[in-house]
Amino acid sequence: MPTEKVAIFDTDVDSRVSDNPADNVQRAQQQSEVDVTVGLVAGLNDDELIARDSRLLRVKLDWRLLPLLWLLYTRMSALGASSILGLIGDAHLSAEQFNTLGSAFYIGYLVFEWPQAWALQRFPVAKWVLFNIFLWAVFLGLHPICKSFGSLFALRFLLGASEGAVTAGLMLVTGMFYTRAELGERLGWTFQCNGFAQVVSGFISFGVYHVNPNSKPNQWHWLMIAVAILTFVCACIFLALFPDNPATAGFLGPEEKHLVIRRVRDNQNGIETKKWKKEQFNEALRDPKTWLFFLFAAVSNLQNGMGVQYSIIIKSFGFTTLQTTLLNIPSGVAQIMGITLGCYMLRKMPNSRAYLAILFFMPSVLSAILLMTLPFHNKVGLLSSFYVMSFGGAPSFVFVVTWVASTCAGHTKRLTTNTIFLIGYAVGQILCTQFWRVRYRPRNLVPWGLCLASYAGDFILILAIRTLFDRENKRRDALQRERREEEEFGWVEVNGERKRVHKSLLDLTDCENLSFRYVL
Template sequence: MSSFGSLADEKVPASRTSTSEKNASAFASDDGEHVQKAQSDVDVTVGLVAGHDGEEISAEESRRLRIKLDWRLLPVLWMLYTLQFIDKSTLGASSILGIIDDNHLSAGQFNTLGSAFYIGYLVFQWPQNWALQRFPVAKWVSLNIFLWAIFLGMHPLCKNFGSLFALRFLLGASEGAVTAGLMLVTGMFYTRTEIGERIGWTFQCNGFAQIVSGFISFGVYHVSPTSKPNQWQWLMIIVAVLTVVCGTIFLLLFPDNPTSARFLTTEEKIKVVHRVRGNQNGIETKKWKKEQFYEALRDPKTWLFFLFAAVSNLQNGVGVQYSIIIKSFGFSTLQTTLLNIPSGVAQIFGITLGCYMLRRMPNSRAYLAILFFMPSVLAAILLMTLPFSNRVGLLSAFYVLGFGGAPSFVFVVSWVASTSAGHTKRLTTNGIFLIGYALGQILCTQFWRMEYRPRNLVPWGICLASYVGDFILLLALRTLLSRENARRDKLQPGGPHEEDEYGWVEVNGERRKVEKALMDLTDRENLSFRYVL
């Protein structure tokens, strides 16, 4: 079986295994038989594509479909990610616009508000992933967008730490659907070689959001601090209104999966499903399967990805502290509102370069992530050692942090999205990874204490130590997956056999032949699956 966008695009061979080989390793098993399942147990697209399994897609047609998907999906995702980052960064922007004084916050309480968002994110990550499987994806995400607009819009009513903590917690709980949804939908519409770039381009919007947030902060700074609403309250109100607009557009335009994409014809929907079959993880299955859940818990790569997310996000306390850090270099409040804008530009440039390099070297995620972390290591050292008289040097080092760290994290997000098959297993793996992300974010905000200012040697030192942990985990992941690919290659010296690449499904009472990629098999069950590196 071959098609444009197949496993060959990742420069790894397809594979199979026979019944006699299935016990060769505890890491993976595949009985090599023509499995039969009920329609409710397999992919939602089976009814659409059944009977079309022999069709091939030309490279030209695949490219046309990819361009059409990009124009219809990416602008909506970019809008969503821009607003999401602006929403959660409003606390950092508000730190110099009056929220600390108006709510009588200590430095410790302000740091805890940064953690509150990710506590909500962590607590609700599993329920969010469960809901993403049970309910239509786009509609569930839209509901959460409207919820976070409400929670953000209620911030100006707060008068103390407790009320702010509750709203930040709820804001994190509702925004927990966004990255999980992004990791899910990119795999529905794009091949594994395309997922990395699309996730990267979407994460670029974090940098764009920093630019937009800087200009909004600059504008509201000119509101009189004694007016009602005052500066930080206007910031929250403006962003909440923008979020309502974003939620409405997302609800109207974004499909739940290829079968519900109104901008595609029936023929195009079938071709979209076929062009991603090389991913070997299907599109979507609405039935939660406990055996896949337990398999994800037993899979060593799940926990290596979890540890990477937790360790790498120990570096992200600057997401809440950035205004305080920049102002500590000796800049005024007005200057500080604008001086974070170049950090967003640096992040966009870094991710753009990273996406280009990933396209040229598609099986080099671990090495590229380590390479892009290097400038951040240098930046942290400079921020610890440069004298405060060198404001330009300190500010430049701060910008370099965004250039290096952002693309490295993007590489791993796309890696997680591409290395698990079986819909329940994929959602479970994604959820555990994002729980690690939230845990790191919760911890990192607690390092930026008043007693460490302005030099902040302790938090910058923790950042440096976390980079070393990142390098070890990235190399461990690549070694694990590379060895498993090699083991699978040895199980099929004769190459792939067409007859082992399908199963049988009852569709409307009729027994139909269906590609194995749509049988909702996990990466352990399906030895045709190859891990991208």
């Protein structure tokens, strides 16, 4: 029997990991240390469940969960649209201060990401996300009373703090209900609602433009009020209908709950464990993939300054304010089209995330080159190039988000890895908003050039991650062929009774579980 430890990329993990993976399965004994669903499935003979077609259940999950997730991701911060509707003048902002308001959101996101991760493990996931959505609505609704840079900075900071729970919560909760093969499409469909939010924001901006700019509330006030009300309505719907995990999903019957848990068993990362484990936290910090994902998030989001600047950019091409309110709508449509196509291709080629991400970055590379080189009087060409950037970059980032969500096991380790990835996301967003200086307008050669350079970093990091995962999968295949037998079940104490459960529910990390394979 080989004595090599099951450690990712041949990196040794904690001494608690046995030389024999079967011992790791036997390690977890107390119900508090393992998955929250073991009380439902411990000792259950699921041979009948294995043979059942789960398609109808997946459809039921989609109809119940996806509309709520889409509502969640249709929320808008509305800062970009407010820039041309009177915000800058009312608050007496300089261009640099407006850029800093874009950074303030992600500074709050960055500062509160660790506390949000702790809360997502400590409290019911859906309830905590809901609490943060209500805060988001309140903070948006307070924007119209702000008269200065300082007050706007404080609210943008608090908005970012509340946002920190949303993406991390989404990455957790989708993995509780869907297999890894299904996860990519569901996360993609949810993220494309960012594009839908741009469409909705465009129409709302067009409507409030017709408000008298000298009235109180004025144009940008009404925009913020409308978005706050829509967010509050979404939160109320979310409160009534969204479950914390399969075990508490009231719309599922007992057998359906068992089948949901059985369906995701092959993910090898369980459902949810409420006990924070220091050893898993430390393992995440030592795991190379954690930092590669962090670097990708930071580098790829250097391209995202137009998330705040888009109205200013479009108007700089020579369009009026009224035209600009509507001309961002195709950008949202392009994002929806890109992510929809990307999700379809991922379904057809499920182990091709890395190559698809690089493929979809190519239109954005072309877009950056065109925005730097087209004659500035060519308004249509510049505007079309801007839309192409939205088509390409969004699906590539979604592919990597689904990669992060699918390649880590152990609840504390998964939360830690997700958090570090999102901290990288915040770092990139903080930096990118500072590139769009007044002195670079209207051509913006420096920010577009920095976008172009960041794509090269993306390609290198994506290929490095794929290479490491591919090598580790082959190493594990070889180890399993040598050992031939491996314990698939462990034992857990449930209400004083010792019961057998599958090892995927024992809260083992991907480093401890030899059966875990990294999707490519």
